[in-house]
Amino acid sequence: MVDWPVVAAIVLTIVTASTPLLLAALGEVVAERSGVLNLGVEGMMAIGAVSGFAATHATGSTFAGVIASAIGGMILAVPFAVLVINLSVNQVATGLSLTLFGLGASAMIGDKYVGVPGIKLPQLHIPGLSDIPFIGPVLFGQDGLVYFSVVLTIAIGWFLTRSRGGLVLRAVGDNHDSAHNLGLSVLGVRWAAVLFGGACAGLGGGYLSLGYTPLWTENMTAGRGWIAVALVVFASWRPARVLVGAYLFGAVTILGFHAQGMGLAIPSQFISALPYLATVVVLVIISGNKAMLRANTPACLGKPFVPTR
């Protein structure tokens, strides 16, 4: 017999494990589609986590915390944008140092919050609907950020493929010289994309300290920012696939824990390596097919743009 309450509990943990990955990866999709590779996601998530926790602690409002986490991530993206967009500094090196800086800075800011109990994001409760066994808690009993992350996926998907703004963004990521010649503002588009990416990564971090575990601990992002970066490639830069991938990676992690709990001999290191292995496999598949590689990878990804004239 299937124990439905246990299954529901597992599904709920999968959702909470996947949402931060989804939020951060969506932001990175937008940044990379504009041609900027930001490897600082882990750092921006850490700053988002600590600013969300601090703001909630100070105001008692988780809503203020969520807003603060997005702003925190965005603020950390500013020096990155100045360096790689305006000063054409190497994007990989700058992104790596952003991660190191974000982790360090968040630990310093969060020092006084270690061990302080936090406030958890309130969960939706619709009388009747939320009480339906299994379906109720999974579909109608989540917190607001979970629903927001799904809506955001659809919105970004629509923006990229259907709107003129999205077309301009993709054009800038595909060929910045031609975009510049057409009179599009390459630097402006990239600034907006990087700031949006920072806000999303911040939100993802905020979800960790407000939804996943309402606590602050140093290094609480624990490599999720890197999984988000890998996820973008895994999803070949498509928002809908990011959603699928985030839940897949979340599920693998959670099921791994449960498998260990049930006494299956899977080394935990193997489970935490799985998302990266999956990304390597996807990269091999994509790069083995030139047409796929060309159609999916933003051609100007990682290349600095220096306007002539």
Add this chain to the structure above:
Amino acid sequence: MQDLAAAAADHGVQPLLRADGLTKRFGALTACDHIRFEIQPGEVHALLGENGAGKSTLVKMLYGALEPDEGQIVWNGQPVRIGSPAEARRLGIGMVFQHFSLFEALSVAENIALALPHLPRRTLADTISRVSKSYGLPLDPRSTVADLSVGERQRVEIVRCLLQEPRLIIMDEPTSVLTPQEVDLLFVTLRRLSSEGVAILYITHRLSEVLALANHATILRRGKVVETADPAQETAGSLARMMVGSEVLGIERPPAVTGTRKPRLVLSNLSLSAEGQFGTPLSGIDLTVNAGEVVGIAGVAGNGQQEFFDAVSGERTAATDQAILIDGVQVGRRGVNARRKLGAAFVPEERMGHGAVSNFRLSENVILTRHATDNEVARGGFLHRRIARDVEERVGERYDVRRSTADPKAGSLSGGNLQKFVVGREIDRSPGVLVVSQPTWGVDAGAARTIRSALVDLARGGAAVLVISQDLDEIFEIADRIAVLSEGRLSTLYPAESLTMERIGLLMGGIHGEQAGEDAPAALKDSSHAS
């Protein structure tokens, strides 16, 4: 409106565009020196000049991509300042670039929508289909640019330009990337546009195109207008004289040594699979190139030239060692450097990215093709940059490679200059076997002559030279024996004297020997289906 413009032109009242003493300097170099010329509505105006004559600089000023240092542009009688390409487009000046400015990952419709923000996106696909069809430039708005051929990409650029309803279209060497069939199609479109009152400024260094298409020609040399000509009154020879500034001579070709000669490059029953989706497989190619002769391989692009070059150079190895012999050594399954060590040298068709690395200095590019064979340049694993620089200097001087600084990066050279360098670099090694693809592609008349006579001299000195070229005039000028590559098969070798242009045309259509009769036109048509 168009009739009015045409009428105005007839009376010579008001030109559509007048360049009034346009001058642009780059440091010590005056790229354009007080350029004056006029374009009338509805005319095809050719801008003729060698590489570096200032054509591109002039056009960039007209299109708002560069600001003139002196002089002004008069548009419809009004002096205007064109500050950006967007302003040029607003005035009614459109441009089709030599190197396309398309977004490869986007669809045709999306590419066009980006340039035309005011057109409603919902009906754009229909508009594109309609306009492209009516001008004989069929396009599927939904297809992705990355999947299109070069000719189709140019169509996208032209259609994008047409949808802006320009009154002047600037075309920068539009035929340099097209097959002969695509060139014919393009000319039909241009004539139609011109008959509708759209003026066309056509930049080229191909004389035959000026004669075929243009109503007026302005000839530039070293940044100055040297002549304004009516192509109907001129011949290719007289135009060439104006362009180069002196008589363009054919090269001197001493007769090939007759009698028994040493075969230096022998291909026997060489086959190779197609390269990529659009390639042509090679089947059963037999060819012998002897010491002292130049052999020309003619043929329309896409008939296996790429595969042929890859197989002979060793970039892709053949199935058996016996398929290729260099000076009697079996090398079919050996790589490029093994063949270079036997005294062979290779010049591929694409100079940038294949023949040279854009971010490397010229001397470093010298090392790239010599490190395995030349002990001076790379001794015991260490590079000797000074020697490489000497080679760079020597090649630069002998082939008149115009460089802005000493030993510049390959990417800073213009196409024609880089071509001179990559060909000169290999000839400088005095190879025993030289295989060169499109030796003078995009090179001006004077430099082409230097390269061609160097190839002939190399052969007469005892080397075997194999030239793959689409330029029939070139092949007739330098080759002693000629074969035609058609659909991956090589015709027999004919002595050059025994062939006529017509005969070669039939061979290109895949018609060999006796069949060259009534089914010729059908076969020719069949081989010209390229997009």
